Amino acid sequence: MDGFWGRILLVDLSAKHCSIRTIKEGFFKKYLGGVGVAAKLIFEEVDPKVEPLSPDNMIVFSVGPFQGTSVPGSGRWIVAAKSPLTNIWGESCAGGSWGYHFKRSGFDAIAIRGVAEKPTYLWICDGEVEFRDASDVWGKPTSETQNMIKKDLGERNASVLCIGPAGENLVKFACITNDHGFAGRCGLGAVMGSKNLKAIATKGTLNVDVAEPDRLKDLAQRLSKQIHEKAVSIREYGTTSAAKTFHDERGYGLAGNWREGSLEGIELIDGDHFKEITVSGEACIMCPIGCHRHTRVDEPEKYAYDGHGPEYETIGMIGWLNKIVDVKAIGYLGHICNEYGVDTITMGSIIGFVTECAERGWLTPEDLDGIKPRWGEADPAIELIHKTVKREGIGNILAEGTVKAAKHIHPEAQKIVVHAKGLEYPAHDPRAIFPLIINYATGARGACHQRGFVPWAPSLPIPEWGIEKLNKPHSMDGAAEIAARYQDWSVLFNSLVQCEFMVWGGLTLSDQIAFLNHITGWNIDAAYMLKVAERIFTLQRIINVRFGISRKDDSAPPRMFEALKSGKSSGKIPVPFDKALNEYYRIRGWDMDGKPTVKKLIELELTEALKPVWE
Secondary structure (H helix, E strand, O other), X not given: OXXXXXXXXXXXXXXXXXXXXXXXXXXXXXXXXXXXXXXXXXHHHOOOOOOOOOOOOOEEEEOOOOOOOOOOOOOOEEEEEEOOOOOOEEEEEEOOOHHHHHHHOOOOEEEEEOOOOOOEEEEEEOOEXXXXXXXXXXXXXXXXXXXXXXXXXXXXXXXXXXXOHHHHOOOOOEOEEEOOEEEOHHHHXXXXXXXXXXXXXXXXXXXXXXXXHHHHHHHHHHHHHHHHHHOHHHHHHOOOOHHHHHHHHHOOOOXXXXXXXXXXXXXXXXXXXXXXXXXXXXXXXXXXXXOEEEEEEOOOHHHOEEEEOOOHHHHHHHHHHHOOOOHHHHHHHHHHHHHHOEOHHHHHHHHHHHHHHHHOOOOOOOXXXXXXXXXXXXXXXXXXXXXXXXXXXXXXXXXXXXXXXXXXXXXXXXHHOOEEOOEEOOXXXXXXXXXXXXXXXXXXXXXXXXXXXXXHOOOOOEHHHOEOOOOOOOOOOOHHHHHHHHHHHHHHHHHHOOOHHHHHHOOOHHHHHHHHHHHHOOOOOHXXXXXXXXXXXXXXXXXXXXXXXXHHHOOOOHHHHOOOOOOOOOOOOOOXXXXXXXXXXXXXXXXXXXXXXXXXXXXXXXXXXXXXXHO
């Protein structure tokens, strides 16, 4: 079939055994690839009662029809499993080069179970698979791990995804790294660590058949050129200029752990200041933009490093949230998180949470092993990162994530945790864009701006689905439909699989449909794609229902209903919340407890879910 191999690699680490599952074209027409394929596999194969860090949990790495082709922004891959951080559907996506090489190695996905007897990495090359000893790289940071494995293989052009010490130590928000890309959220690096799986290396030279190669080539060349020419700012700055923009123009209230609408010194962490530590841009394979950064700090010595980042979320959550306005310090904080292999969003949340707990007297210096966290100070934050990753002292509690840590710290501590379904909020404030709170509350993996592109709504419509630009961000009118449709579009990005930043160069849903048709030879339209997106999103919800999720979990933290006292969003809170949630359920075809109805399951051709949901 065109665009797919129809081959899923099944790996049992315990038995040191591989097999192939053959997939027909109709499966891909229903689920596309990427997160759609992963959701279907996890629904079929993972018992709802499975412990996330047990050998029985399955971790899936998947690509889509765009990988291995010339589609701009196709240098990505997804990973999914039951999350050790949230105990529900967990999923993350990253760039680099791994997805491209994995697809060209002859597979559409790899599903891994069991636990290796000793540290192991997988080597996948043109349809062949090897189990290799990873003892020498166990304990190594992520960048060194990738270099050592390439040397061990004698393959400079191999692509390696791996975990760092955080994943090995089962930190519940450990990430997975490839090149300068990070699958950061949901702690899936800890799932790899629990399996003694240090890395997966791949190299592919097989050509993926496409139905209309000339038309695909022409469209890819035209759009790559257009995106390169239009996305000037993001190519120059990456995402580093976003903090000041969102502070000034949107009124985000991140500072002081989501309590302050204005941050003194925000101008010190704008894009121009980060350019001072930027060596060059870095691009994922098949990317016409290059939004990642190679950065370096030489002095002061305590912040000296040479590595990747930081991007906006790191700047926002480690810097802005904690009132740290020193670009060199933020760069270093992000760097050590990258090398340890830990999610900077959750790590930034933990630092802010600990600092507020200390401020309130809920944590003493003795509780914190002598660390004295203060707003605006980077050095205590650095100590907290080391403690957390190594699970030393207070770090052993913090390594569980903010929700679980709060239960140990103080009876009132859970009220100041800003999360949805156990996943900490990213650096986008629903008090500035009201539909975002519905997106966060109902998100399959919890609070996520990349699994529902609502922050784009004020500037980026979806005309193919009847969605216009959001002209009234401080209104709950229409919030439910906006949240649902941007969630659906994000599902397509993560199933095709493609980088969402291509939209800043003018990529549209219509372009994605054209790419898919040229690759596969199908003749689908926007209405068909909406049904596919709804099917995949609903399947994720079904998985979560089986994991115990219901309306009680589609909630928002108390802090989001505390009005900011300064900034552009001062005095505004996203209400009425419950009314908008009811409308969201109606649009989705779910009952008022958040379960997909029988009618909706039949409409989406998910009849296999009828018994699991309604038994």
